[in-house]
Amino acid sequence: MSFNGKVEIGKWKYLAEANLIYIDRLTDKIFLKQSFFDDSVMILKIDGTNDDLFILANENIIPDLDVPKYLSSFIINIGILERTTFFNMPLINGDILNINRDELNYSKVGMSVLLNNNSAPDGEYFAQGDIVDKLLVYHITDSKIKDLFWLxxxxxxxxxxxxxxxxxxxxxxxxxxxxxxxxxxxxKHKLEFMMHINVTNGVISSHSIF
Known part of the structure; x- marks a missing residue:
């Protein structure tokens, strides 16, 4: 890590199961989650926050490293990052959930949706997560995302x-x-090694490693 000519050696690791980058900066440790990327720019944010951003730029594409200028041109000329655009989320049953996003995030409560470009009936919609035993569950009411869960x-x-x-x-x-x-x-129920939950009325009331 270099700042004003001073260099420190930290550690980093990609956690594939959580889709996070772990960075030990010596003075602190942080988790970063991908927010946006293309061949020229990658935007990371501290997990659990909305405002703490880390921006990495490809000097071969953006020699002056003026990322705001590049993104502004990118929006105007290509239109991929328009504030209102549909993201097509494939569902496990073969349907497509068309999510009318208002920012880079395509999984947020309140966003309006279509199903295969038609009105979306109320109900649960399942999309495959980034690992086998994980699904992204959309609860749709009145053609909007009412709740969002990871199953x-x-x-x-x-x-x-x-x-x-x-x-x-x-x-x-x-x-x-x-x-x-x-x-x-x-x-009390054992899920995996050193992973136990206590259930009351169908919901988790406590959990422990023993």
Whole structure:
């Protein structure tokens, strides 16, 4: 890491299972999540925030490293980053959920949607996540995203647990739990090695490693 000619040696690691970059800057440690990229620019943001951005530029394409100027030209001339544009999300059943996004984010509560370019009936829509046992679940009401969850599947000796997580990277209190596609019974359940949850009335009431 170089700043004003002073160099320090830190560490970084790409966490594929979470789609995050971990950086040890010696004075602190941060997780960065990809917000936007093309051949010339990559924009990362600190996980869990909206404003802390890290911008990396390809000097071969943007010699003066004037990223705002480049993006402004990119928007005007190409139109890919217009503030209102549809993102086509493939669903696991072969349909396409057309999401009318108002920014780079295409997964946000309140955005309007179409299904195969027609009106989207109320219901749940499932898209494949970045790992096999993870789905992105859209709850659609009145042609808008009402809720958004990450559905994780855990196969255990009791059967198959499904957890509707509000947080993409870990389950939390209040997340809905199904066992073999019905609400999980009250009590303590082991999901994986050193991963246990307590369920009350079909939702996680606590969790522990033992």
């Amino acid at each position: 994780f599947t855990y196969k255990t000796s009791k059967g198959t647990f499904k957890i509707y997580q509000k947080n993409e990277y870990s389950f939390s209190l209040g997340d809905k739990v199904l066992l073999n596609n019905i609400p999980a019974p009250n009590g």
